Amino acid sequence: xxxxxxxxxxxxxxxxxxxxxxxxxxxxxxxxxxxxxxxxxxxxxxxxxxxxxxxxxxxxxxxxxxxxxxxxxxxxxxxxxxxxxxxxxxxxxxxxxxxxxxxxxxxxxxxxxxxxxxxxxxxxxxxxxxxxxxxxxxxxxxxxxxxxxxxxxxxxxxxxxxxxxxxxxxxxxxxxxxxxxxxxxxxxxxxxxxxxxxxxxxxxxxxxxxxxxxxxxxxxxxxxxxxxxxxxxxxxxxxxxxxxxxxxxxxxxxxxxxxxxxxxxxxxxxxxxxxxxxxxxxxxxxxxxxxxxxxxxxxxxxxxxxxxxxxxxx
Amino acid sequence: xxxxxxxxxxxxxxxxxxxxxxxxxxxxxxxxxxxxxxxxxxxxxxxxxxxxxxxxxxxxxxxxxxxxxxxxxxxxxxxxxxxxxxxxxxxxxxxxxxxxxxxxxxxxxxxxxxxxxxxxxxxxxxxxxxxxxxxxxxxxxxxxxxxxxxxxxxxxxxxxxxxxxxxxxxxxxxxxxxxxxxxxxxxxxxxxxxxxxxxxxxxxxxxxxxxxxxxxxxxxxxxxxxxxxxxxxxxxxxxxxxxxxxxxxxxxxxxxxxxxxxxxxxxxxxxxxxxxxxxxxxxxxxxxxxxxxxxxxxxxxxxxxxxxxxxxxxxxxxxxxxxxxxxxxxxxx
Numbered sequence: 001x002x003x004x005x006x007x008x009x010x011x012x013x014x015x016x017x018x019x020x021x022x023x024x025x026x027x028x029x030x031x032x033x034x035x036x037x038x039x040x041x042x043x044x045x046x047x048x049x050x051x052x053x054x055x056x057x058x059x060x061x062x063x064x065x066x067x068x069x070x071x072x073x074x075x076x077x078x079x080x081x082x083x084x085x086x087x088x089x090x091x092x093x094x095x096x097x098x099x100x101x102x103x104x105x106x107x108x109x110x111x112x113x114x115x116x117x118x119x120x121x122x123x124x125x126x127x128x129x130x131x132x133x134x135x136x137x138x139x140x141x142x143x144x145x146x147x148x149x150x151x152x153x154x155x156x157x158x159x160x161x162x163x164x165x166x167x168x169x170x171x172x173x174x175x176x177x178x179x180x181x182x183x184x185x186x187x188x189x190x191x192x193x194x195x196x197x198x199x200x201x202x203x204x205x206x207x208x209x210x211x212x213x214x215x216x217x218x219x220x221x222x223x224x225x226x227x228x229x230x231x232x233x234x235x236x237x238x239x240x241x242x243x244x245x246x247x248x249x250x251x252x253x254x255x256x257x258x259x260x261x262x263x264x265x266x267x268x269x270x271x272x273x274x275x276x277x278x279x280x281x282x283x284x285x286x287x288x289x290x291x292x293x294x295x296x297x298x299x300x301x302x303x304x305x306x307x308x309x310x311x312x313x314x
Numbered sequence: 315x316x317x318x319x320x321x322x323x324x325x326x327x328x329x330x331x332x333x334x335x336x337x338x339x340x341x342x343x344x345x346x347x348x349x350x351x352x353x354x355x356x357x358x359x360x361x362x363x364x365x366x367x368x369x370x371x372x373x374x375x376x377x378x379x380x381x382x383x384x385x386x387x388x389x390x391x392x393x394x395x396x397x398x399x400x401x402x403x404x405x406x407x408x409x410x411x412x413x414x415x416x417x418x419x420x421x422x423x424x425x426x427x428x429x430x431x432x433x434x435x436x437x438x439x440x441x442x443x444x445x446x447x448x449x450x451x452x453x454x455x456x457x458x459x460x461x462x463x464x465x466x467x468x469x470x471x472x473x474x475x476x477x478x479x480x481x482x483x484x485x486x487x488x489x490x491x492x493x494x495x496x497x498x499x500x501x502x503x504x505x506x507x508x509x510x511x512x513x514x515x516x517x518x519x520x521x522x523x524x525x526x527x528x529x530x531x532x533x534x535x536x537x538x539x540x541x542x543x544x545x546x547x548x549x550x551x552x553x554x555x556x557x558x559x560x561x562x563x564x565x566x567x568x569x570x571x572x573x574x575x576x577x578x579x580x581x582x583x584x585x586x587x588x589x590x591x592x593x594x595x596x597x598x599x600x601x602x603x604x605x606x607x608x609x610x611x612x613x614x615x616x617x618x619x620x621x622x623x624x625x626x627x628x629x630x631x632x633x634x635x636x637x638x639x640x641x642x643x644x645x646x647x
Contacts, residue, residue: 125377219484
């Protein structure tokens with residue numbers, strides 16, 4: 001098992017390297033002279049030259065890549081063109097917001113989605129199944145920004161229960177932090193719950209038809225135990241895959257929700273960076289998302305080993 | 315029917331849903347099982363053997379199956395009418411079952427110790443450690459070598475024969491009064507088959523169980539059972555105690571099955587078969603269900619659905635012409 005984990009980690013190194021090179025190439029893919037583009041309209045030749053030097057754009061390509069990787073290895077991603085801070089500190093400042101949002105959202109999504117999917121599968125073709133799947137379908141179909149706006153109108157404007165915007169760091173207390181994030185987290189979770197519920201349901205339907213479920217019933221196992229111990233445990237591989245995918249979506253895909261709720265997270269930073277042509281910052285966030293994606297995939301693979309003995313031995 | 319039976323199935327009719335219609339899978343099945351008896355149910359695929367067996371513990375897929383009529387009396391209680399909680403208590407503790415395909419009948423993500431121990435924890439209230447210790451003893455009992463190590467393994471590490479032994483260990487864990495074995499050796503190699511069947515016979519004697527053994531293999535049935543019911547197209551067509559059925563079959567279908575057994579001492583170009591196949595349950599033929607394939611069919615066989623005829627000596631057949639020819643009609647049951 002340890003060998004498998006080591007192997008999996010080693011496997012990630014070339015992938016991370018490729019992501020780094022792709023992020024580097026972003027600068028080269030820009031049409032025309034990136035320095036001119038970044039400097040914006042009406043910039044003096046001096047300012048353009050300054051940007052060119054700062055980003056090493058006057059060097060040969062291979063040299064640039066080498067420098068970029070070397071700096072990356074030292075944790076240096078350069079400086080933002082607009083924010084007057086380094087890329088690393090800009091991202092690090094906003095990452096806790098996005099991670100908090102993703103974590104709370106995931107904590108809502110996982111139990112709700114699994115519960116909905118398992119119940120729907122167990123009560124297949126009944127009204128309960130129809131209701132659960134209708135809820136899931138609505139969650140998947142309705143655009144997030146629209147739900148976000150409706151939710152703000154109801155809970156923040158009309159009822160006044162929750163703040164409509166803004167972020168409170170965890171260091172200022174758990175409750176204010178949670179209150180600031182609970183509404184965007186639920187809005188974000190709605191789509192994911194629907195997605196997870198549908199995947200869980202179909203995985204459960206497959207397992208519930210298996211012979212070993214009949215064996216469990218023949219032993220006198222009661223239905224709730226049949227469902228959770230005998231059936232659900234066999235769907236964990238499928239469920240974990242979806243949860244891992246959802247988690248990476250939550251971190252990268254919170255752009256809209258962060259925008260609506262004015263949360264200073266990475267999603268908003270990306271939008272800002274793209275709109276202001278802050279390419280070093282775009283590179284930095286791209287790298288971050290790539291790394292997180294790879295990390296989540298490794299974590300999912302390791303969890304497979306824990307939940308399924310068949311994977312463990314192969 | 316006598317008081318001394320441990321299980322009495324009477325008038326059992328089960329229907330399947332297929333494309334919005336209910337189709338009769340088995341009709342009017344009557345079977346009895348005495349204590350310590352081994353009842354064999356034989357018939358080709360689709361004859362209703364497994365449906366009958368699954369009915370006893372109500373293990374059919376609930377949504378697509380319904381029991382249209384009949385009773386299954388176990389110790390004076392109708393298993394078809396007991397509450398789900400009571401049924402769960404009987405399942406695995408008093409009546410246990412093993413299935414055809416040991417490869418898919420064990421849960422792949424639970425250790426075999428856990429799966430055997432679970433039965434003990436449910437029915438005897440043992441804690442996890444005691445249940446596991448007892449599981450080791452049960453693995454010994456079904457002759458799995460190195461039981462102490464095996465108990466912690468997952469099913470995919472075991473061969474088919476070993477898995478069926480695990481299934482048997484699971485089934486006998488609570489010393490059930492009845493063990494239902496639904497084609498327990500069909501999926502196994504011939505040499506393993508004999509081992510499993512011998513094991514079942516030994517355990518039956520050791521534990522004093524009654525056994526219902528379902529098979530399509532006449533050889534297996536003749537060797538291991540002391541009462542035989544032949545099923546065809548959802549009906550019991552012949553019943554006999556002892557070897558009478560093999561010496562003088564009272565139904566043409568039984569004769570056909572016996573002819574179809576390959577004989578190792580005889581050199582033949584083609585193996586004997588019963589021409590045709592089981593009629594579609596959705597479009598059941600009128601009259602005797604076997605008449606389209608029957609070499610002895612009379613005109614009356616095409617129109618009149620025969621009732622079970624009691625021939626005396628615990629012998630029954632659904633073939634009136636044969637019964638008449640033998641002059642053995644004792645009365646209709």
